[in-house]
Amino acid sequence: ETGVTQTPRHLVMGMTNKKSLKCEQHLGHNAMYWYKQSAKKPLELMFVYNFKEQTENNSVPSRFSPECPNSSHLFLHLHTLQPEDSALYLCASSHGERDANTGELFFGEGSRLTVL
């Protein structure tokens, strides 16, 4: 059982659709992350929020729009995606305090996105 829950687990959307991925963590962490995992590629960091503030945006196209209303919830809003955006989108959380960097991220099971 994971302390990080992602919904939906699977999503199929057209290029003109608008959809959102949701992530919730129950671990009391302050940092939350979106990663993209494509076939034959390493996990790619997309965004980091620490204490609800966006601290990293890894040159992600604007068709991906993150939202972090509080330290427990993270969204990824999707709009006019391309077929090459099809991938597994993984949410993760960790401690974000200055002295708490253990390098351990706790991942959700991912949302598998297919763009037609």
Add this chain to the structure above:
Amino acid sequence: RKEVEQDPGPFNVPEGATVAFNCTYSNSASQSFFWYRQDCRKEPKLLMSVYSSGNEDGRFTAQLNRASQYISLLIRDSKLSDSATYLCVVNSRPSGYSTLTFGKGTMLLVSP
């Protein structure tokens, strides 16, 4: 140059075998180092941290050579349940939240 480079495998070994994975990283300012494990169609999970002095956790031994920017993982007495993809990971931040860079992973298949 790839930031974290690993042999993708697969490594096919029989139960009880010893197997070693290697990894190199390009960012000399990397702060901390890890091995994560990812089972098929599951999320990555931390296996162990890697320290310069070398460290062991049961059947798993990790080593770091900062001068060569090289990380290794040794698995002794392989079990069927060790079959997974092993991800070499480096962290570029010394404190606060992590910015982890992942390798593509090395697949291990342990057979009876």
